[in-house]
Each structure stands twice: as C-alpha cells, then as structure tokens.
Amino acid sequence: QQQVKQSPQSLIVQKGGISIINCAYENTAFDYFPWYQQFPGKGPALLIAIRPDVSEKKEGRFTISFNKSAKQFSLHIMDSQPGDSATYFCAASSASGSARQLTFGSGTQLTVLP
Amino acid sequence: ETGVTQSPTHLIKTRGQQVTLRCSSQSGHNTVSWYQQALGQGPQFIFQYYREEENGRGNFPPRFSGLQFPNYSSELNVNALELDDSALYLCASSLISGGNEQFFGPGTRLTVL
Numbered sequence: 001q002q003q004v005k006q007s008p009q010s011l012i013v014q015k016g017g018i019s020i021i022n023c024a025y026e027n028t029a030f031d032y033f034p035w036y037q038q039f040p041g042k043g044p045a046l047l048i049a050i051r052p053d054v055s056e057k058k059e060g061r062f063t064i065s066f067n068k069s070a071k072q073f074s075l076h077i078m079d080s081q082p083g084d085s086a087t088y089f090c091a092a093s094s095a096s097g098s099a100r101q102l103t104f105g106s107g108t109q110l111t112v113l114p
Numbered sequence: 115e116t117g118v119t120q121s122p123t124h125l126i127k128t129r130g131q132q133v134t135l136r137c138s139s140q141s142g143h144n145t146v147s148w149y150q151q152a153l154g155q156g157p158q159f160i161f162q163y164y165r166e167e168e169n170g171r172g173n174f175p176p177r178f179s180g181l182q183f184p185n186y187s188s189e190l191n192v193n194a195l196e197l198d199d200s201a202l203y204l205c206a207s208s209l210i211s212g213g214n215e216q217f218f219g220p221g222t223r224l225t226v227l
Contacts, residue, residue, distance in 0.1 A: 006156075032214045034214075034215075036218075041220075042220055042221075043118070043120075043204050043218035043219050043220045043221050044157065044204070044218045045218070046215060046216070046217060046218075049214065049215070089156050089157075091156075093214065099147075099162045099164075099169045099170020100162075100170075100208075100214065100216075101147065101159040101162065101170055101172060102147075102149075102157070102159060102206075102216060103159070104156030104157050104158070105156055106155060106156050107154070107155070107156050
C-alpha cells in the first residue's frame with residue numbers, strides 16, 4: 001500500500017515536444033506529491049510539488065495534473081529541451097508520527113532529441 | 115545559502131566492514147533524512163532525525179544506524195556490510211520536522227566488494 005507506480009520506464013521526445021510521465025498510488029494518507037529531477041552522478045532536485053486539494057499546478061514549462069479520485073498524478077513538460085534529459089521521479093509522502101518520509105516511484109529516463 | 119553537502123563522494127569497502135557517511139544539512143534546516151538508492155531504482159527511506167533523535171524509520175535492519183549533532187549535521191553508519199548495500203546514499207534536509215520540502219545532497223556512492 002506504500003507503493004507509488006511510475007510509467008513509462010523510459011521516454012524519448014523530440015525537442016519542442018511534450019513529455020508526459022504518469023504515477024499512481026494506493027495509500028490515501030498521502031498528502032504531498034513532489035516530482036524530482038536527477039542527473040547522472042547528482043542527487044534528486046525538487047522540481048514541482050502539489051497537494052491533493054489542487055487539481056493542477058504549473059511552474060514554467062512544468063505542470064502537475066492531479067486526479068484524487070483515480071489516485072493518479074502526472075508531470076507534463078512542455079516545449080521539452082535537450083537539457084531536460086534526465087531521470088524523473090514522482091514521490092508521495094504522509095506524516096507518520098512526526099516524521100515525513102518520501103515514497104518514490106521507480107523513475108523515468110527522459111531523452112529529448114535535438 | 116549553503117546547500118546539502120555529503121562526504122565522501124565515493125567509498126569502496128569489503129563485505130563485513132563498517133562505514134560512516136556524513137551529511138551537512140542546508141543552512142537553517144533542522145531535520146535530516148537518509149535514503150538508499152540502488153542502481154536504476156528510486157530512493158528508499160532509511161530514517162529521519164530531528165532534535166538529535168530518530169523520529170521515523172523505513173524497512174531497514176538495525177545495522178543501519180545514525181546520529182544527528184547539535185549543528186544538525188548527521189551521520190549514517192552501516193555495520194556488517196553486505197554486497198546488496200552497494201548503492202548511492204542520499205541525505206535530505208528540511209526546515210522543520212514534518213516539513214514537506216526535502217532537499218537532497220549529491221550522495222555518497224558506496225561499493226561493497
């Protein structure tokens with residue numbers, strides 16, 4: 001019940017295209033849903049996050065869409081650029097006692113072709 | 115503002131040995147979480163420290179232990195290393211216990227031979 005399922009495992013998009021990555025969860029106690037971007041040899045960097053009381057959040061070219069009833073959320077990268085090529089992780093968290101731990105998806109390796 | 119730093123960058127140990135990894139949290143952050151990221155997988159939560167005490171733990175055995183110091187820096191200790199402990203170990207800091215945003219360091223790559 002703690003899992004977050006992410007798809008696709010890999011994604012290839014042309015420059016200027018839209019990249020879409022999907023995640024699904026089971027635990028209804030999750031109340032915070034961030035997306036992280038990770039380049040090889042680096043730690044994950046927080047991109048954008050959403051709470052379940054909002055259906056969509058946009059920051060620049062990055063948009064999270066959230067469907068609470070379906071327990072699904074997705075990341076849209078508009079006008080994808082070669083510099084966006086990285087591994088993207090969705091995550092979810094809930095407060096367990098006073099600790100807040102992140103449960104990550106398995107990651108999507110995005111390649112944006114020039 | 116100083117980000118999360120970790121040391122060492124890389125480490126090679128043999129099975130059965132013990133290892134200590136270090137993390138300095140982002141300026142002003144008082145909560146530190148540790149994650150293990152196996153190759154090709156997402157990070158998995160090990161434990162979290164707040165006010166120098168462990169206040170949350172994932173599904174990891176007791177040979178994984180930690181410390182947090184008064185300056186909020188932290189150590190991860192792993193005893194009796196196993197081959198499967200080879201991974202990238204990530205430290206993340208946040209502003210207060212229960213805070214949503216966690217900021218990650220670059221990680222320590224541990225190889226167990």
